[in-house]
Amino acid sequence: MxxxxxxxxxxxxxxxxxxxxxxxxxxxxxxxxxxxxxxxxxxxxxxxxxxxxxxxxxxxxxxxxxxxxxxxxxxxxxxxxxxxxxxxxxxxxxxxxxxxxxxxxxxxxxxxxxxxxxxxxxxxALLIEISQKQLGSYVTHFRQSNKERTTNIELAAKAIDSHVVFPGELFSFNTVVGERTEEKGYKRAPVIVKGELAEDIGGGICQVSSTLFNAVDLKGIEIVERYAHSKNVPYVPPGKDATVSWWGPDFSFKNKYNQPLLLRANALDGKLVVRVYSSDIVEHFQKNFK
Known part of the structure; x- marks a missing residue:
């Protein structure tokens, strides 16, 4: 049957x-x-x-x-x-x-x-392989006396630290960091909204996205989505910022190298450092990833 x-x-x-x-x-x-x-x-x-x-x-x-x-x-x-x-x-x-x-x-x-x-x-094994060569880095500074903002910067930096972006893969700041909520430890701190200062949960994390933007400004990385603040910010030069919001702008980029990228981020003693690493055989891969 x-x-x-x-x-x-x-x-x-x-x-x-x-x-x-x-x-x-x-x-x-x-x-x-x-x-x-x-x-x-x-x-x-x-x-x-x-x-x-x-x-x-x-x-x-x-x-x-x-x-x-x-x-x-x-x-x-x-x-x-x-x-x-x-x-x-x-x-x-x-x-x-x-x-x-x-x-x-x-x-x-x-x-x-x-x-x-x-x-x-x-x-x-992969982490060891792709931490051999530094491709880029950027440093910004913040006031530790603003404890709420400092907490937000530290949490967002920790969220992207050790993140690996594979060849052809899209990195989205909002996806990796996730929603900024009180349950996750984020605090109310100053943010820029339509050119005016206000307070909101997660204020200060735009310094992390902006520092990351400058660190990944490399020939093998395609910036897919980036938005500037409505007014200049003090931690990066004009035109070098990347604002983010859970319900609004995102910062994203695509890895066009032939090897995975390793992001390292550390916020300590008023200094935020973002570094980009990869394998010692990394090179710009010319294929047009979809």
Missing amino acids: RFLACAFIFVLFLLPVEKVIANEVQTEEIKMKRVEMDQYALENVEKLFINELKLESLMKYLNEKVYQPPINAKLDRNGEVVSGKPGVSIDRNQFHIGFREAFYNKDIHEFQVPVKPIYPRVDK
């Missing part, structure tokens, strides 16, 4: 939770019983087939339960590598195989949902 491609969904009755290791990733083990599998047969065909739409919904639900994002390796302030950590997700291919085997074999009374590790894009 020929069977159509099939699938299912089921209400999960989790067995007592155990911890399992998937290549160094610790996650919860999820098992399904026979009664759960049987109730997801396609209707009106004598339970010969599985409902594909329900299967997709099921796998999405299960993945939300077990998913853990990978953590990239990074460099600390002393240049020492802090190892990353793999994440975990549902193994979709093995899920399809294993469930079908269990669904059609009534002697199988239990099916364990398979998981797999998700390895981080940035590991120790």
